[in-house]
Amino acid sequence: MKLLVCVSKTPDTTTKIAFTGDNTALDTQGVQYIMNPYDEWYALVRALELKEAAGGTVTIINVGAASNDTVIRKGLAIGADDAIRVDAEGGSAYFVAKQIAEQAKAGGYDMVFFGKETIDYNGSQIGSMVAEMLDMPFVSYATKMDVSGNTATISRDIEGGQEVVELSTPFALSAAKGLAEQRIPNMRGIMMAKRKPLNVVPAVAVDEKVSIVSYALPPAKSDCRYIDAESMDELVELLHSEAKVI
Amino acid sequence: MVLIYASSPEGQLKKTAFEAVTYGYKVAQSLGAEAVALTIGNVDNAGVLGQYGASKVINVPAGGFDSGVYANIIAQAAEKTGANVVVMADDSTGKSLLGRVAVRMDAGSVSGVKSLPDTANGFSVEKNVFSGKAIASYNISSANKVVSVTGNTFPPEVVGADVAVEDGGITAPESRITVKEVSTVKGTVPLPEAELVVSAGRGVKDPGNWGIIEELADILGATTACSRPVADVGWRPHHEHVGQTGVAIRPNLYIAIGISGAIQHLAGVNQSKTIVVINKDPEAPFFKAADYGIVGDLFEVVPRLTEAIKKHKG
Ligand SMILES: Cc1cc2nc3c(=O)[nH]c(=O)nc-3n(C[C@H](O)[C@H](O)[C@H](O)COP(=O)(O)OP(=O)(O)OC[C@H]3O[C@@H](n4cnc5c(N)ncnc54)[C@H](O)[C@@H]3O)c2cc1C
Ligand SMILES: Nc1ncnc2c1ncn2[C@@H]1O[C@H](COP(=O)(O)O)[C@@H](O)[C@H]1O
Numbered sequence: 001m002k003l004l005v006c007v008s009k010t011p012d013t014t015t016k017i018a019f020t021g022d023n024t025a026l027d028t029q030g031v032q033y034i035m036n037p038y039d040e041w042y043a044l045v046r047a048l049e050l051k052e053a054a055g056g057t058v059t060i061i062n063v064g065a066a067s068n069d070t071v072i073r074k075g076l077a078i079g080a081d082d083a084i085r086v087d088a089e090g091g092s093a094y095f096v097a098k099q100i101a102e103q104a105k106a107g108g109y110d111m112v113f114f115g116k117e118t119i120d121y122n123g124s125q126i127g128s129m130v131a132e133m134l135d136m137p138f139v140s141y142a143t144k145m146d147v148s149g150n151t152a153t154i155s156r157d158i159e160g161g162q163e164v165v166e167l168s169t170p171f172a173l174s175a176a177k178g179l180a181e182q183r184i185p186n187m188r189g190i191m192m193a194k195r196k197p198l199n200v201v202p203a204v205a206v207d208e209k210v211s212i213v214s215y216a217l218p219p220a221k222s223d224c225r226y227i228d229a230e231s232m233d234e235l236v237e238l239l240h241s242e243a244k245v246i
Numbered sequence: 247m248v249l250i251y252a253s254s255p256e257g258q259l260k261k262t263a264f265e266a267v268t269y270g271y272k273v274a275q276s277l278g279a280e281a282v283a284l285t286i287g288n289v290d291n292a293g294v295l296g297q298y299g300a301s302k303v304i305n306v307p308a309g310g311f312d313s314g315v316y317a318n319i320i321a322q323a324a325e326k327t328g329a330n331v332v333v334m335a336d337d338s339t340g341k342s343l344l345g346r347v348a349v350r351m352d353a354g355s356v357s358g359v360k361s362l363p364d365t366a367n368g369f370s371v372e373k374n375v376f377s378g379k380a381i382a383s384y385n386i387s388s389a390n391k392v393v394s395v396t397g398n399t400f401p402p403e404v405v406g407a408d409v410a411v412e413d414g415g416i417t418a419p420e421s422r423i424t425v426k427e428v429s430t431v432k433g434t435v436p437l438p439e440a441e442l443v444v445s446a447g448r449g450v451k452d453p454g455n456w457g458i459i460e461e462l463a464d465i466l467g468a469t470t471a472c473s474r475p476v477a478d479v480g481w482r483p484h485h486e487h488v489g490q491t492g493v494a495i496r497p498n499l500y501i502a503i504g505i506s507g508a509i510q511h512l513a514g515v516n517q518s519k520t521i522v523v524i525n526k527d528p529e530a531p532f533f534k535a536a537d538y539g540i541v542g543d544l545f546e547v548v549p550r551l552t553e554a555i556k557k558h559k560g
Contacts, residue, residue: 011376013377013490013509013510013513014509015376017376017379017380019380037490037491092354093345093355094348094349094354094355097345097349116341117341119376119377119490119513120375120376121375121376121382122357122358122373122374122375122376122377123357124341124344124357124358125344125345125348125355125357126345127345128313128317128341128342128343128344128345128346129345129346129348129349130345131313131314131345131346132314132317132345132346132349132350133349135314136314137312137313137314137422137423138313138314138342138346139313139342139423140313140338140341140342141338141341143484153426156338157338157485158255158338158428158430159255159262159337159338159430159436159437159438159439160430160431160434160435160436160437160438160439160485161428161429161430161431161436161485162428162429162430162485163311163425163427163428163429164425164426164427164428164429165310165423165424165425165426166423166424166426167422167423167424168422171422177484177487177491177492178484208387209353209354209386209387209388210354210355210356210384210385210386210387210388211384211385211387212382212383212384212385213370213383213384213385214382214383215375215380215381215382215383216380216381216383217379217380217381218374218378218379218380218381221534221535221537222537224523224533224534224536224537224538224539225537225538225539226538226539226540226541227538227539227540228540229540229541229542229543229546229547229550230550232547232550232551232553232554233554233557233558235522235538235540235551235554236551236554236555236557236558237558238538239499239520239522239538240558243499243519243520243537243538245441245442245498245499245519245520246442246466246499246555246558
């Protein structure tokens with residue numbers, strides 16, 4: 001089976017967020033970057049498990065600048081066979097989706113894996129865009145997948161529960177918690193990753209339809225009001241008449 | 247024209263659908279246009295969407311959820327009605343559909359918007375980014391636009407009466423996905439839609455102690471949630487886990503009991519309108535995100551709070 005895993009680079013959750021250029025750009029000074037957890041822990045690992053069980057190849061793809069290569073090498077160290085980086089400075093979800101779709105079309109993959117969302121812009125759009133561009137079925141927020149031959153049975157998160165669906169390859173899916181267990185790269189993997197192919201390809205031109213024009217920080221939270229542990233009647237009264245939530 | 251896709255999990259229109267129609271109606275008003283609602287599959291009482299501002303409702307028969315089929319239907323409906331703005335909820339269907347619809351319609355799209363569009367120059371909408379640590383303003387420059395609306399942000403507003411439901415002359419393409427099973431918790435409001443949430447963490451110490459948490463939730467009519475370690479060790483079901491890796495929620499009231507308030511937990515709950523924190527450690531980081539804080543032993547404080555609410559309700 002030929003498997004493609006889309007990986008992105010995001011600031012670590014604990015990063016302090018600040019802006020530059022009159023609040024039009026993220027201040028990248030001191031920002032710690034990681035591989036998007038959903039891509040690394042769930043999408044990539046489940047793809048590797050499928051390969052280990054039934055053979056095939058796992059290719060990772062990233063759309064970004066050369067500074068993303070460390071994240072790509074980590075994916076190779078965890079176990080992917082090779083990688084594609086579409087050389088670009090970033091762009092809208094549509095831009096990224098278009099680049100992935102171009103490469104995926106040429107590769108003829110059986111499954112295309114995404115994370116459920118990137119933890120920076122929380123878009124949750126690219127997987128469904130690529131699926132549409134490739135005319136593939138798409139299952140979002142997959143928490144469990146069994147594969148037999150070219151048929152997959154997938155559980156996915158829905159409001160207050162789960163839905164179980166069945167479909168045949170080729171298809172695309174986005175990975176949520178539960179799909180696999182995080183793997184830590186070992187020394188051998190890290191050494192081998194250095195010699196695995198990382199193909200850099202140029203981006204195709206896209207007419208942008210969406211852009212971020214400015215950023216703002218959320219309004220400052222007012223200070224916590226402490227209530228005596230003995231005075232729960234007072235809390236209930238405040239929740240009722242001040243916060244108006246009960 | 248503004249087209250609103252109203253999702254109907256298990257055939258039911260819920261608050262998320264009414265919120266999407268309310269939002270779409272307001273967008274239509276600001277553009278001097280009409281709002282048309284679309285439902286897909288067997289839906290109880292779809293005409294009720296008229297109450298939230300839809301001038302008509304189109305219902306298209308289809309089988310279980312398949313993002314490819316549903317996106318095709320939505321794009322067809324947009325074309326038939328001449329809609330250049332499509333609105334949907336940022337729920338599990340919206341997350342599977344939005345990008346597909348955008349590609350089909352050659353539209354710019356933004357997910358999880360939290361403001362009405364500013365149409366003074368162009369069309370811009372706000373969205374929370376970096377797990378609520380910032381707000382970004384997106385401009386959509388294409389003629390067609392697709393947005394999904396964050397839950398619990400635009401309360402449903404009744405502005406009219408039931409309207410007729412038409413079939414719209416749209417046929418669904420064949421599906422490539424078979425839905426085998428849908429299992430959802432019955433009797434409680436699912437977490438993403440809940441207005442009141444009682445949540446607990448490792449401070450509860452033992453799954454046998456969960457009774458006091460459930461009693462408080464019951465008396466309030468709240469949905470229960472938990473921190474990640476509690477779900478990981480199986481004290482609580484996985485779908486109750488909130489935070490960066492779990493469900494993101496924005497209820498009116500979030501009561502956090504015996505939860506330290508790690509950044510990854512806060513990422514999923516910091517959009518709640520009012521946060522109450524009960525923790526025995528005055529240094530717990532959660533107090534920084536709290537509106538009301540109680541420093542004390544949860545085993546004493548929670549039963550006392552339950553009693554106080556009983557008294558208030560009775
Ligand atoms: C990448 C990543 C993603 C993560 N995603 C999530 C996520 O989505 N959701 C999530 O919740 N966590 C997540 N975590 C884990 C997170 O960092 C914390 O470890 C976790 O939230 C802690 O859970 P807790 O507050 O229940 O437990 P603890 O940190 O152990 O806190 C227990 C709290 O209970 C209090 N307490 C103890 N006894 C009592 C008592 N008798 N009365 C009152 N208070 C008491 C203590 O003072 C303490 O503050 C993630 C971590 C990582 C690294
Ligand atoms: N620059 C990128 N390169 C490759 N894949 C990406 C990129 N950005 C996002 N993705 C993939 O798309 C998924 C969803 O991203 P998003 O729609 O931005 O939330 C991520 O989890 C990744 O799998």
